Amino acid sequence: MASALTVLRRLYLSIYNWLVFIGWFQVLFLALKALKESGHEHVYNAVEKPLLLAQSAAVMEILHGLIGLVRSPVSSTLPQIGSRLYLTWGILWSFPEIRTHILVTSLVISWAITEIIRYSFFGMKEAFGFAPSWHLWLSTFLVLYPTGISSEVGLIYFALPYIKASEKYCFRMPNKWNFSFDYFYAAILALGIYVPGSPHLYHYMLGQRKRALSKSKKE
Amino acid sequence: MKVTLVSRSGREFIKGGLELNDSATVADLQEAIHKRTKKFYPSRQRLTLPVPSGSRERPVILNYKKSLKDYCDGNENTLTIVFKDLGPQVSYRTLFFFEYLGPLILYPVFYYFPVYKYFGYEEKRVIHPVQTYALYYWCFHYFKRIMETFFIHRFSHATSPLSNVFRNCAYYWTFGSYIAYYVNHPLYTPVSDLQMKIGFGFGIVCQLANFYCHIILKNLRSPDGSGGYQIPRGFLFNIVTCANYTTEIYQWLGFNIATQTVAGYVFLVVATSIMTNWALAKHRRLKKMEGRSTPEDGLFFLHSCRTDR
Numbered sequence: 001m002a003s004a005l006t007v008l009r010r011l012y013l014s015i016y017n018w019l020v021f022i023g024w025f026q027v028l029f030l031a032l033k034a035l036k037e038s039g040h041e042h043v044y045n046a047v048e049k050p051l052l053l054a055q056s057a058a059v060m061e062i063l064h065g066l067i068g069l070v071r072s073p074v075s076s077t078l079p080q081i082g083s084r085l086y087l088t089w090g091i092l093w094s095f096p097e098i099r100t101h102i103l104v105t106s107l108v109i110s111w112a113i114t115e116i117i118r119y120s121f122f123g124m125k126e127a128f129g130f131a132p133s134w135h136l137w138l139s140t141f142l143v144l145y146p147t148g149i150s151s152e153v154g155l156i157y158f159a160l161p162y163i164k165a166s167e168k169y170c171f172r173m174p175n176k177w178n179f180s181f182d183y184f185y186a187a188i189l190a191l192g193i194y195v196p197g198s199p200h201l202y203h204y205m206l207g208q209r210k211r212a213l214s215k216s217k218k219e
Numbered sequence: 220m221k222v223t224l225v226s227r228s229g230r231e232f233i234k235g236g237l238e239l240n241d242s243a244t245v246a247d248l249q250e251a252i253h254k255r256t257k258k259f260y261p262s263r264q265r266l267t268l269p270v271p272s273g274s275r276e277r278p279v280i281l282n283y284k285k286s287l288k289d290y291c292d293g294n295e296n297t298l299t300i301v302f303k304d305l306g307p308q309v310s311y312r313t314l315f316f317f318e319y320l321g322p323l324i325l326y327p328v329f330y331y332f333p334v335y336k337y338f339g340y341e342e343k344r345v346i347h348p349v350q351t352y353a354l355y356y357w358c359f360h361y362f363k364r365i366m367e368t369f370f371i372h373r374f375s376h377a378t379s380p381l382s383n384v385f386r387n388c389a390y391y392w393t394f395g396s397y398i399a400y401y402v403n404h405p406l407y408t409p410v411s412d413l414q415m416k417i418g419f420g421f422g423i424v425c426q427l428a429n430f431y432c433h434i435i436l437k438n439l440r441s442p443d444g445s446g447g448y449q450i451p452r453g454f455l456f457n458i459v460t461c462a463n464y465t466t467e468i469y470q471w472l473g474f475n476i477a478t479q480t481v482a483g484y485v486f487l488v489v490a491t492s493i494m495t496n497w498a499l500a501k502h503r504r505l506k507k508m509e510g511r512s513t514p515e516d517g518l519f520f521l522h523s524c525r526t527d528r
Contacts, residue, residue, distance in 0.1 A: 173404060173406035173407075173408075174406040174407070174408045175408065176408050176410075176479070177479065177480070177481050178401050178402070178404065178407055178408055178478075178479060178480040178481065178482075179401070179480065179481035179482070180401075
């Protein structure tokens with residue numbers, strides 16, 4: 001017997017997932033359109049609004065995990081969403097000079113395809129109780145994770161000179177709390193984290209894929 | 220008596236098992252395993268009694284002092300033991316020595332050497348008295364820790380996994396450098412003279428109290444490390460279960476009051492949360508063991524353990 005809360009939860013999650021799905025679908029559509037019509041330098045401008053919206057909406061997923069609405073552990077969603085928000089707001093939005101780089105195109109397309117598959121999958125599960133081709137999604141990450149991560153790392157790297165020159169988000173000494181923050185060094189630290197972080201994440205996904213494929217074999 | 224050794228997946232770990240004296244102890248078994256396998260010295264072995272499949276109970280870990288007979292059911296002269304490799308081990312003394320050595324050596328580097336040149340600052344600089352006292356305080360603290368490691372502390376389980384060396388050294392060495400960078404910075408802003416004195420004074424008192432706590436803890440055990448877990452009594456242990464952690468935390472608070480850096484306070488918060496976790500676990504363990512005669516809790520921030528009568 002489905003309680004009212006369960007129904008409410010499924011309704012909310014269905015709406016959430018399908019809404020964000022539409023956002024990412026827009027991103028992909030506008031990106032390909034701009035690429036064809038004007039070239040890679042204009043991709044960012046075309047997708048900016050839906051990209052910022054759809055990516056920022058993902059913060060809700062941390063909340064969902066915290067309050068137990070979904071089963072995903074916060075420990076795995078947090079770094080994923082953190083790196084996405086860092087790239088979206090901390091690099092692309094903050095430093096316009098990097099927006100015309102070709103890696104923006106590969107980044108946006110990798111993210112969009114991944115998210116379209118992911119949100120439609122969860123949208124179907126919540127709305128209809130099942131979802132087809134789970135294996136399809138898990139297999140596409142084999143390509144999309146490397147392309148996405150390379151684009152992220154590349155964009156941070158190429159943005160470094162702009163970060164250093166602009167002094168944005170920096171807090172300097174002297175001050176009475178003897179504290180400083182240098183966004184340039186923080187970016188280098190972020191690049192450093194990708195070194196152990198990416199293979200770790202990739203292996204984790206490989207494990208998930210193996211488990212799901214073997215489970216469906218048994219069924 | 221015949222001992223059958225299996226891995227956690229159920230496979231026989233030593234073909235044919237081992238034949239031991241009826242009066243053999245677990246330590247004898249460990250020696251026998253080591254003889255047969257070369258690689259697995261005793262501190263690397265985790266030996267447990269098999270748990271029935273499906274059961275969610277925690278397995279019983281064999282105590283190296285007990286005789287094997289104690290673990291046999293009834294009259295059987297055979298025993299099945301589950302073996303797990305804990306991986307390469309280091310002694311706690313080794314672990315502590317290296318993790319404390321980092322801060323002891325790295326901090327003075329920032330004080331004495333023109334490190335800030337490489338960060339784009341010109342040759343220093345005016346050295347404020349508080350920076351010199353901070354150097355002495357910090358180095359004394361880690362020197363004290365190393366001395367206690369070799370001459371005071373008595374460890375229950377002799378070893379720790381090797382991977383902990385990297386993890387713990389990363390923690391201490393990184394935070395040590397992070398704090399040293401800011402306290403010795405050419406643009407460092409000192410606090411008032413009074414605040415500095417209060418901070419260091421309070422910190423020193425807490426370090427002395429901490430040392431005394433360690434003495435009390437040491438006397439709970441005999442020199443070979445036996446004596447197991449007991450409830451410490453006397454001094455601050457009458458108020459909180461882990462007074463050694465309490466005094467350590469307040470000692471760092473004193474350092475931060477005197478030096479006032481965000482880096483130092485971040486370290487304080489992280490260290491406090493780690494020690495709080497340990498204290499809660501220890502408190503739970505002690506309560507389980509000895510029933511309800513644990514000390515009363517004081518105020519929340521004298522914390523280290525919530526206790527009740």
